[in-house]
Amino acid sequence: RLSMAKSKFEYVRDFEADDTCLPNCWIVVRLDGRNFHRFSEQHEFKKPNDDRALHLMTKCAQTVMQELEDIAIAYGQSDEYSFVFKKNSRWFKRRASKFMTHVVSQFASSYVFYWKDYFKDQQLLYPPGFDGRIVLYPSNQNLKDYLSWRQADCHINNLYNTVFWMLVQRSGLTPVQAQDRLQGTLAGDKNEILFSEFNINYNNEPLMYRKGTVLIWQKINEVMTKKIKLPKEAEEKEVEVTRTRTKVVPLHCDIIGDQFWEEYPQILAE
Numbered sequence: 129r130l131s132m133a134k135s136k137f138e139y140v141r142d143f144e145a146d147d148t149c150l151p152n153c154w155i156v157v158r159l160d161g162r163n164f165h166r167f168s169e170q171h172e173f174k175k176p177n178d179d180r181a182l183h184l185m186t187k188c189a190q191t192v193m194q195e196l197e198d199i200a201i202a203y204g205q206s207d208e209y210s211f212v213f214k215k216n217s218r219w220f221k222r223r224a225s226k227f228m229t230h231v232v233s234q235f236a237s238s239y240v241f242y243w244k245d246y247f248k249d250q251q252l253l254y255p256p257g258f259d260g261r262i263v264l265y266p267s268n269q270n271l272k273d274y275l276s277w278r279q280a281d282c283h284i285n286n287l288y289n290t291v292f293w294m295l296v297q298r299s300g301l302t303p304v305q306a307q308d309r310l311q312g313t314l315a316g317d318k319n320e321i322l323f324s325e326f327n328i329n330y331n332n333e334p335l336m337y338r339k340g341t342v343l344i345w346q347k348i349n350e351v352m353t354k355k356i357k358l359p360k361e362a363e364e365k366e367v368e369v370t371r372t373r374t375k376v377v378p379l380h381c382d383i384i385g386d387q388f389w390e391e392y393p394q395i396l397a398e
């Protein structure tokens with residue numbers, strides 16, 4: 129075939145850069161919605177946390193984990209998701225551009241594909257985009273610290289946003305007034321405003337908002353009834369069979385402390 133033969137044009141391939149990821153490192157791909165400040169307004173996201181949007185993000189991330197190879201864990205909050213590939217993955221010869229582009233394009237097409245399942249009364253008005261980046265972490269501690277950093281970011285932003293939107297929605301402050309009011313306040317001050325002015329104990333806010341979403345693989349035992357026909361019997365018989373499947377499961381738990389990693393040692397083991 130013509131395409132198999134070397135043509136005089138073939139040399140242009142040598143211009144491609146080698147982007148093989150360093151061996152033995154965790155490969156993290158983080159994506160983030162492009163201009164979702166505007167996107168969330170135009171699509172009337174509930175502020176500060178729209179459940180439909182968070183669940184759609186997680187559906188897309190589950191799809192990425194199921195469709196692509198070797199993702200050990202993912203973590204998401206707001207308009208971002210991080211995917212961690214196993215440190216010894218050989219997928220696409222560890223080419224960074226393959227990892228990043230497959231993650232981001234699979235996620236973006238899923239976001240559009242599944243939109244209507246989550247936003248039943250809200251049309252998708254224009255095609256959303258996502259950026260992607262790739263970072264390598266050589267040690268388990270670096271990887272845990274990376275994920276802790278994203279979860280700490282989730283906490284800081286969510287505490288701020290929760291007070292900010294209370295001041296706007298309940299106290300009728302303008303966004304600028306609310307921003308001024310919160311200027312220079314510490315976490316304790318924000319907790320205090322929530323408690324004394326709005327009777328909200330921040331620790332009772334939903335875990336999904338405060339902790340974000342962790343996606344891990346878990347073995348699930350599924351009991352199902354199957355119709356089988358035994359050779360000696362005329363009638364079909366119903367029998368119960370148990371199948372073990374690995375599924376992507378969402379958790380809204382702390383991943384900064386040691387407990388999570390002690391409970392799921394398998395994540396870092398391969």
Ligand code: ATP
Binds near residue numbers: 165173177179
């Ligand atoms: P960039 O293109 O630089 O990422 P951005 O506008 O997307 O710009 P981010 O820092 O990524 O900026 O912030 C995401 C924005 O999307 C925030 O303003 C946040 O309020 C909004 N957003 C994301 N998810 C939700 C959600 N589930 N509910 C409400 N608002 C959301």
Ligand code: ATP
């Ligand atoms: P990879 O994931 O490695 O890219 P692939 O199956 O996409 O695997 P390609 O070398 O990209 O492999 O080839 C694209 C395939 O898609 C070809 O087999 C081709 O037959 C098919 N294809 C693409 N566009 C068309 C088209 N317009 N009409 C018919 N077939 C098409």
Ligand code: MG
Binds near residue numbers: 160
């Ligand atoms: Mg950003």
Ligand code: MG
Binds near residue numbers: 160162164207
């Ligand atoms: Mg964004």
Ligand code: MG
Binds near residue numbers: 160161206207208
């Ligand atoms: Mg963001």
Ligand code: MG
């Ligand atoms: Mg192809």
